[in-house]
Amino acid sequence: MDITQMKEGDKGVVVEICGGCGIVNKLDALGIRPGVEITKISSQFLRGPVILQVGNTQVAIGYGMARRVLVEPK
């Protein structure tokens, strides 16, 4: 499943990032890459940004980007 399908509070391990190097690099810089555990903190109305916890940081990424991050739920 992708991030947008996770429920608030769920944890998951990133499996794959479906995108070109642009997206992969951007997410990588924030620490989101295959093998990393993330927690979904919240989402916004109407396909708004999704907020995740990666390690000790919280990040907000756009809905479209969130759809491209596939996770294995824990």
Add this chain to the structure above:
Amino acid sequence: MQRILLMGNPNVGKSVIFSRLTGVNVIASNYPGTTVGFTKGYMKLGEEKIEVIDVPGTYTLEPTSKAEEVAVEILGQGADIIINVIDSTNLERNLNLTLQLLKRDIPVIIALNFWDETRHHGIKIDVKELEKILGVPVVATCGRTGEGIKELVNRLSESKSRTFNYVEEEKWHEIGNITSRVQKLSHRHHTFLDRVSEISIRPSTGIPFALVILFLTFKLVRFIGEGLISLFEPVFNNYYLPFISNTVTNILPVKFLHDLFLGTTPKVMESFGLLTTGLYIPFVVVLPYIFAFYFVLSILEDIGYLPRIAVLLDVALHKLGIHGYTAIPILLGFGCKVPGMLATRILETEREKIIATALILMIAPCMPQTAMIISLVGPHGTKYLLMIFLILFCVSVVNGLILNKILKGETPELFVEIPPYRVPYIPTLIKKLWIRLKGFLLEAVPLIIFGVFIIGILDVLGITNLIVNILGKPIVSILGLPKEMVSVIILGFLRKDVSIALLVPFNLDIKQLIIASVFLVLYLPCIATSLVLIKEMGIKTALKIVALMFTISILVTVLLNYIL
């Protein structure tokens, strides 16, 4: 002169360390050809003066954004020492940049910042071990309390380069190794601020929270802004004005020059004297609100609230083709359009800047004008007030939607780190404020004086009268307003709030008041804003935006004249 670069991820507290190292002589600049800013200052090491640069935050040396590109370029220009500021509560992610920096030729020293926060995060880091592994000095610092800064400065000479090698594919593996050797994690306590963070970002609680913050912001800004105006105005009118009038009259008895410097009438806001109106506008009218707004903005920024607002508003703003972060310039624009314009620099694409600018200029009047409208229209009934603001809101939103469709290009998705809430460090706040004010004084003020000069010349040459006769009268009749209003419209260019006040003697009925108010908000930006607009967007784009606004204002008011 030796050069030190402060490099690190965004939100690691570089600016606080920067402000602890540097003195008062700091300037913020834009990297040439971009809208990315960096700050430069100086520090003294013994007898030596050293240049210190606060480089834009970057996660990696393979740039994924404009800010990162600039960081890499600044690095490429060379330096003598790099202070790599690391967020100790996020060691793993921060080491990404560190390892990349250690591969280079410039000596590095590491500041493990936010050291005080590691405790309640349940994180323990073995500093000595980290130093051994990486081969460079590592100093635990807390920018806010100043802890460790002295040690950092003392050990600058120990920094080394090229101390850690790795293979690119193994990078994260290496980082994982290092963190497991150096870091111990135990239970994390939830703090009060963590709770507040949750509340402020979840939409159901976040939006009411944001509205409260907004309300408080307006109150505070208005208080500070009006307070400063009531301080500056008497000083200007009672001391400066007589002084300058006497001096100029005595030194230059030539009428033309007299008019040029002092204006054609003794009332400051009714003419275009270089030394009267030219200084009155930036210092008495604009500066107080700019100061007030930058003050509040810097607090919100240092607390860490801004990214959360960007997230809350992102969905709505994306429909208009702009980024969540545009919320900040828009908010600034509620107080004074000038800092609103200046703030559009944070937007990455030209397209976004245009849409954002139009939105900022049209969505609501600036605070002084708002106040005037409230006092003038309010007595007729609150529903008329709401009508005016609703009209403005709808017009600007519709305009945004249209621009979004017309202007080619994509708007990048929101992608931002949400830092934990932190208590701001006051000296850094003051320094930031000072930097921003300096920016305004050095950039906007000369522009405004220049603008007044041009208009002054036009006025003296009688060209303004020409415009009044050719354009003014027909416009005013279309709007159903008395033709004497033309002078008010012209005056509104100099000072928007005064133009509203000048509607009083006309005894307009409520329909005319509404039309006049809407028109006076939309038709043109005030002189200060126009000049900053020209500087920020270039004359061609600026003219297009102004023409757009003017056309819309006419269309809307004609429509209103018909409907109401």
